[in-house]
Amino acid sequence: MKPTIYDVAKKARVSIATVSKVINNTGRISEKTKNKVWKVIGSLNYQQNVIATALTGKHTYTIGLLIPDLSNLFFAELARSIEDRGNELGYNLVICSTDYNPDKEAKYIELLKRKNVDGFILASGFENTLEVEKLIAEKYPVAIVARDVPAFNVNAVCIDDFQGGYDAASCLIELGHQKIAIIARDVWSNRERIRGFRKALEDHGGIREYTFSQFTLESNVPWGKKIALDYLNSPDPPTAFFACNDLLAIGAIEAIREKKLRVPEDVSVVGFDNTVIATIIDPQLTTIAQPIQNMGREVMDLIVTEIKGEKQYKSRIVLNTKRIVRDSTARLKKERRINKQKSNA
Numbered sequence: 275m276k277p278t279i280y281d282v283a284k285k286a287r288v289s290i291a292t293v294s295k296v297i298n299n300t301g302r303i304s305e306k307t308k309n310k311v312w313k314v315i316g317s318l319n320y321q322q323n324v325i326a327t328a329l330t331g332k333h334t335y336t337i338g339l340l341i342p343d344l345s346n347l348f349f350a351e352l353a354r355s356i357e358d359r360g361n362e363l364g365y366n367l368v369i370c371s372t373d374y375n376p377d378k379e380a381k382y383i384e385l386l387k388r389k390n391v392d393g394f395i396l397a398s399g400f401e402n403t404l405e406v407e408k409l410i411a412e413k414y415p416v417a418i419v420a421r422d423v424p425a426f427n428v429n430a431v432c433i434d435d436f437q438g439g440y441d442a443a444s445c446l447i448e449l450g451h452q453k454i455a456i457i458a459r460d461v462w463s464n465r466e467r468i469r470g471f472r473k474a475l476e477d478h479g480g481i482r483e484y485t486f487s488q489f490t491l492e493s494n495v496p497w498g499k500k501i502a503l504d505y506l507n508s509p510d511p512p513t514a515f516f517a518c519n520d521l522l523a524i525g526a527i528e529a530i531r532e533k534k535l536r537v538p539e540d541v542s543v544v545g546f547d548n549t550v551i552a553t554i555i556d557p558q559l560t561t562i563a564q565p566i567q568n569m570g571r572e573v574m575d576l577i578v579t580e581i582k583g584e585k586q587y588k589s590r591i592v593l594n595t596k597r598i599v600r601d602s603t604a605r606l607k608k609e610r611r612i613n614k615q616k617s618n619a
Contacts, residue, residue: 335364437594
């Protein structure tokens, strides 16, 4: 027989009203009492009847999180950060991986609506603007994370992607590189990173742009390796790579090694995100760090505040990136500069 709220109250030696307030995060309850009630809830494996709660017009304390690619460590770490903050605030997540597929995005949104979620968090890569418009029209609380959508009046937490791309280019230009290949997926955030990258090329002494651009349909190590090999097999290969996420950067490193070249002595690599894998790979990856933990906490705070009706206006929070220099980048060797000058003559 499943435990009830009465069982929780009895074992915790509190009233049913107190248990309800703890679960729904309402009223003034001491931290000591909250901890005691949650401990009993855990020991009894008590679960609210979420559907029954929804039918009474109350919150279900559940939020839908749509992530484009959970195999990408950036999104996995972001989802964990959002979930951790949700647990602190008394909310659960239903996480859906959409594979950058607009049809899947629409399908999961309908599924989450049927589960009576209180709101939606949409992560970078969500391109189905029609579904966003429908959610807004239907008065669902919506927050967007890891990208900016100025056209929509929704809460948003993003980074300065333009500045991140600018810093990535500056890192390589300062090391003497001028022929830099970009590996990216065609999504809004990467377009901004590439725009910032090219602005840096313009600003650093009028450097001629040797940038190779490649947009892929995938965002993983095999594609990063494949595209990097295409560049390295070209008649005039790059001396450095800028990959718009860390997994693509690792693919580039694999390609460089397959060509019997060294990182960073022969070819430098810069990634983006600063996921845990950046410190596991050998050599450790120079990358542009996103404040993943802060992003997760901020977006959960925004969506919960909207769900509770505590403010009427929408917030747009822009967080800064940071250049993390490790062992995958080095100054371009003088002999490679001479060879480049000869090849360009």
